[in-house]
Amino acid sequence: MTPVETDGKNRIGLTIADYKGAKSTLCPGCGHDAITGSIIQAAFEAGLLPHRVAKLSGIGCSSKTPAYFLSRSHGFNAVHGRMPSIATGVSVANRGLTLLGVSGDGDTASIGLGQFLHLVRRNVPLLYIVENNGVYGLTKGQFSATADVGSTAKSGRVNELMPIDVCALAIELGCGFVARSFSGDPKQLRPILKAALSHRGTAVVDVISPCVTFNNHEGSTKSYLNVKEHDAPLHDITFIPRYENIEVDYAPGESREVTLHDGSRITLKKLGEDYDPSDALRALETIHHGRQEDRFVTGLLYVDPDKEPFERELGLVEDPLAALTLERVRPPKEVLDEVMRGLMTGSA
Amino acid sequence: METLLTATTNDFCIHVATVNGSGSQTANTTLMRAIFQMGVPVSGKNLFPSNIAGLPTWFTIRVSERGYLARAGGNHVLVAMNPETSVADIGAMGPGSILILNEGVPSPAIPADRTVYKIPFSKLVEPLVADAKLRKLVVNMVYVGVVAGLLGIDPQEVDGALTAQLGKKPKALDMNRAAVKAGEEYAAQHLKPAPFRVERRNKTAGKILIEGNQAAALGALFGGVTFLSWYPITPSSSLAESLMGYLERYRRDPKTGEATYAVIQAEDEIAAIGMVLGASWTGARAMTTTSGPGLSLMTEFIGFAYYAEIPAVIWDIQRVGPSTGLPTRTSQADLLSVVFLSHGDTKHVVLLPATVEDCFTFGMKAFDLAERLQAPVFVLSDLDIGMNTWMSEPFTYPDKPWDRGKVLDADALSKVATFERYRDLDKDGIPYRTLPGTDHPLAGYFTRGSGHDEKAHYTESPETYKRVMDRIAKKYQTARTLVPPPVVDRVVGADIGILGFGSSHWGIVEARDLLAAEGLRTSYLLLKAIPFTAEVKSFIEQHDRVYVVEQNRDAQMAALLRMEYPELGARLRSILHYDGLPLDAQSVVDQVREREEVMAR
Numbered sequence: 045m046t047p048v049e050t051d052g053k054n055r056i057g058l059t060i061a062d063y064k065g066a067k068s069t070l071c072p073g074c075g076h077d078a079i080t081g082s083i084i085q086a087a088f089e090a091g092l093l094p095h096r097v098a099k100l101s102g103i104g105c106s107s108k109t110p111a112y113f114l115s116r117s118h119g120f121n122a123v124h125g126r127m128p129s130i131a132t133g134v135s136v137a138n139r140g141l142t143l144l145g146v147s148g149d150g151d152t153a154s155i156g157l158g159q160f161l162h163l164v165r166r167n168v169p170l171l172y173i174v175e176n177n178g179v180y181g182l183t184k185g186q187f188s189a190t191a192d193v194g195s196t197a198k199s200g201r202v203n204e205l206m207p208i209d210v211c212a213l214a215i216e217l218g219c220g221f222v223a224r225s226f227s228g229d230p231k232q233l234r235p236i237l238k239a240a241l242s243h244r245g246t247a248v249v250d251v252i253s254p255c256v257t258f259n260n261h262e263g264s265t266k267s268y269l270n271v272k273e274h275d276a277p278l279h280d281i282t283f284i285p286r287y288e289n290i291e292v293d294y295a296p297g298e299s300r301e302v303t304l305h306d307g308s309r310i311t312l313k314k315l316g317e318d319y320d321p322s323d324a325l326r327a328l329e330t331i332h333h334g335r336q337e338d339r340f341v342t343g344l345l346y347v348d349p350d351k352e353p354f355e356r357e358l359g360l361v362e363d364p365l366a367a368l369t370l371e372r373v374r375p376p377k378e379v380l381d382e383v384m385r386g387l388m389t390g391s392a
Numbered sequence: 393m394e395t396l397l398t399a400t401t402n403d404f405c406i407h408v409a410t411v412n413g414s415g416s417q418t419a420n421t422t423l424m425r426a427i428f429q430m431g432v433p434v435s436g437k438n439l440f441p442s443n444i445a446g447l448p449t450w451f452t453i454r455v456s457e458r459g460y461l462a463r464a465g466g467n468h469v470l471v472a473m474n475p476e477t478s479v480a481d482i483g484a485m486g487p488g489s490i491l492i493l494n495e496g497v498p499s500p501a502i503p504a505d506r507t508v509y510k511i512p513f514s515k516l517v518e519p520l521v522a523d524a525k526l527r528k529l530v531v532n533m534v535y536v537g538v539v540a541g542l543l544g545i546d547p548q549e550v551d552g553a554l555t556a557q558l559g560k561k562p563k564a565l566d567m568n569r570a571a572v573k574a575g576e577e578y579a580a581q582h583l584k585p586a587p588f589r590v591e592r593r594n595k596t597a598g599k600i601l602i603e604g605n606q607a608a609a610l611g612a613l614f615g616g617v618t619f620l621s622w623y624p625i626t627p628s629s630s631l632a633e634s635l636m637g638y639l640e641r642y643r644r645d646p647k648t649g650e651a652t653y654a655v656i657q658a659e660d661e662i663a664a665i666g667m668v669l670g671a672s673w674t675g676a677r678a679m680t681t682t683s684g685p686g687l688s689l690m691t692e693f694i695g696f697a698y699y700a701e702i703p704a705v706i707w708d709i710q711r712v713g714p715s716t717g718l719p720t721r722t723s724q725a726d727l728l729s730v731v732f733l734s735h736g737d738t739k740h741v742v743l744l745p746a747t748v749e750d751c752f753t754f755g756m757k758a759f760d761l762a763e764r765l766q767a768p769v770f771v772l773s774d775l776d777i778g779m780n781t782w783m784s785e786p787f788t789y790p791d792k793p794w795d796r797g798k799v800l801d802a803d804a805l806s807k808v809a810t811f812e813r814y815r816d817l818d819k820d821g822i823p824y825r826t827l828p829g830t831d832h833p834l835a836g837y838f839t840r841g842s843g844h845d846e847k848a849h850y851t852e853s854p855e856t857y858k859r860v861m862d863r864i865a866k867k868y869q870t871a872r873t874l875v876p877p878p879v880v881d882r883v884v885g886a887d888i889g890i891l892g893f894g895s896s897h898w899g900i901v902e903a904r905d906l907l908a909a910e911g912l913r914t915s916y917l918l919l920k921a922i923p924f925t926a927e928v929k930s931f932i933e934q935h936d937r938v939y940v941v942e943q944n945r946d947a948q949m950a951a952l953l954r955m956e957y958p959e960l961g962a963r964l965r966s967i968l969h970y971d972g973l974p975l976d977a978q979s980v981v982d983q984v985r986e987r988e989e990v991m992a993r
Binding site for chain 2: 094095096098110111115116117118119120121122123126128129130131132133134135136137138140141158159162355358359360361362364365366367368370372373374375377379380381383384387388389390391
């Protein structure tokens with residue numbers, strides 16, 4: 045009934061240690077490390093088989109983090125901004141894998157914006173986490189495309205350009221799972237990640253993650269202090285995986301339930317207002333108003349569990365492409381003979 | 393100097409000038425196919441603009457009893473349909489040629505030693521087709537009839553060639569048949585036969601006509617491709633599209649509709665190669681196809697694949713650069729950039745198809761090499777091979793299974809104590825890999841483009857970096873034992889050798905015969921792959937002078953040879969051809985003769 049057995053093992057008999065990775069080399073206190081912690085916890089609680097997971101990333105501080113969790117999984121640290129194309133190839137080649145992608149705001153919203161959008165458009169099954177600090181950490185403090193208007197860099201320079209909102213873009217492109225959270229709020233982030241892992245399609249989770257070295261000062265809109273003060277959660281989230289069956293204690297009218305493709309359920313307990321995460325227009329409106337009021341709206345912004353995943357469109361066989369035997373992929377001699385006859389006479 | 397063309401049988405060129413998008417392709421294919429079915433070797437070259445409709449296009453059919461398939465100068469027969477280009481087209485025709493002119497096209501004064509046939513094409517087609525739009529397409533079939541009548545092409549073969557193409561569309565077939573007939577009848581009634589004749593032979597029996605890109609697609613099909621991602625670009629699109637057609641037909645379960653392949657049209661070439669790498673890392677047989685500009689975009693990922701050791705097959709159907717260049721013309725100028733594509737120390741395995749048969753064979757071989765070597769493998773084709781029509785022996789069904797390289801599955805992992813992704817256990821430079829999803833706790837490893845050690849762990853250690861790079865270089869030495877060797881024709885007593893690759897082959901073959909007729913014997917090495925094999929060095933050593941023929945400005949292959957064999961550099965001479973047109977034999981002959989005469993003086 046409970047996700048964690050008393051002996052510290054999850055439903056597949058693994059301990060939390062089985063989901064850990066190498067020691068982080070990021071700055072002490074980095075928001076990304078807190079996200080890594082939530083990922084480890086979510087993967088443990090979800091009972092993911094580590095060797096069935098492919099963890100993918102691009103380039104940047106955030107993209108280093110897959111080395112810090114799930115050390116038994118296959119990892120792929122791609123080139124800058126191009127993780128989505130790698131993920132697309134991986135996903136299509138083996139539908140049985142769980143794909144966990146980690147990117148940053150530079151990696152997603154600047155150099156990788158095109159690939160990110162096309163990933164969402166194709167609805168490639170993948171949990172795509174944007175560890176969003178509004179700044180280039182690894183190259184020491186340049187603005188990224190998600191930096192808010194009026195945000196100052198450590199150098200004192202003020203950003204005048206509109207930020208790119210990856211959640212709004214994802215919703216616009218019909219992404220079936222879009223959420224925003226805060227690295228310092230594991231209570232909210234963990235169920236979001238677990239729910240995203242159950243979603244069969246692209247799940248975009250934008251996590252505001254303050255950069256302690258280059259973007260945690262007064263004047264930064266993505267500092268710990270600023271985010272804590274301006275975080276406006278939409279709801280409390282509970283995620284119930286398909287293999288669990290616990291009674292929900294929310295009274296009707298106070299909560300909203302979403303059933304995912306694999307039978308898992310997300311329960312959203314309303315906070316202030318009644319928020320319907322299946323309404324894309326409403327979601328965009330909420331993001332927009334939040335920005336106007338200087339608030340980071342967090343929670344599950346939009347969900348559509350029924351959108352067809354990419355491989356369905358391709359009409360692919362169930363088996364991984366790697367597992368197809370020669371007999372299944374090399375047509376018999378008769379086929380070559382038939383083609384050659386056509387080329388002899390010109391009747392194709 | 394213009395030489396007078398003499399009357400010939402089965403040895404001439406037909407040059408058809410039309411407007412792009414006017415549907416002349418069916419007409420030209422009918423003509424070419426009919427001659428082929430008469431047992432006479434043909435080749436077809438399409439000189440087309442980067443345009444969908446409206447700009448001029450030319451199609452040249454070379455009729456060659458001796459089986460020469462290279463582009464040839466000296467147009468014997470002109471069909472001038474396009475008023476925009478007719479003045480230049482007519483002006484380019486030499487003494488003795490015949491000119492079939494669409495009545496009314498502008499024309500310069502034509503000297504008396506050319507034979508002119510003015511044909512009222514519009515009048516001939518008018519009674520046959522009511523719809524004016526359709527008339528513009530069908531009128532091309534009238535010239536097929538006229539040319540067939542003038543040159544003695546068997547009407548039955550013309551009809552057969554037409555039926556082969558349009559047999560499934562009876563209405564179109566009837567209309568086009570009538571147009572051909574109108575042309576043939578007009579020629580019979582009003583025109584005297586031309587001095588150039590097609591006569592039945594038996595030199596094409598059992599042979600096929602095919603474009604290189606189609607052959608490459610067949611190679612990929614029988615090589616067991618499971619993943620293709622690509623971005624449309626001329627002249628490579630027809631490879632992808634042809635492959636998609638074959639896959640749909642032969643690799644989708646007729647009952648369940650399930651496909652044993654995935655094709656993705658990517659958003660750009662960066663994504664195309666990224667998807668290939670992702671799929672290939674996961675164990676698919678993955679490929680992409682592109683041309684120069686696309687290749688430039690793939691550069692960063694190619695370096696990644698080289699260093700992280702991920703298989704990938706990349707077809708480059710070369711066109712003329714730099715930049716957009718001449719996108720519908722042919723070239724071999726991507727050579728150096730492909731061999732060293734990406735930043736840092738990189739060098740790649742490159743296959744060099746010269747024939748459509750090579751395209752088929754390398755279509756399979758490239759996968760075996762990529763998976764064996766765990767590296768990107770390039771196939772350097774070009775527009776001439778890829779998009780023109782070539783006669784060939786039919787392709788043979790592969791007699792060997794595939795090579796999927798060194799992959800450890802769960803069983804294999806259960807027999808080892810440790811797995812290290814980049815450990816050179818066999819001393820051939822090639823490590824073992826595992827695929828994501830392998831059901832064993834040892835299987836996982838971390839793939840990265842940053843510095844790594846044998847365990848695939850991050851490191852910036854100078855010793856480790858160097859050790860890994862040296863090991864990857866060793867893999868390149870192993871590649872020498874795996875790539876297809878060159879084809880060598882060593883002629884006893886020949887002092888000079890010719891070294892060529894790719895589509896230059898056809899011009900060289902013919903040039904050697906022409907040179908031999910002048911008393912100049914040559915040996916020949918047709919290079920099939922990079923890195924070079926031992927045969928290349930001994931070939932250069934065996935000849936005082938080696939003419940390296942290539943279709944680029946900067947003598948790129950000669951530069952590679954000089955890098956590899958600096959001590960032999962003085963023996964190399966370059967013959968370069970880089971105007972975007974396919975190489976013709978005469979260009980080779982003239983340059984060799986000129987250099988040899990200078991030597992003799």
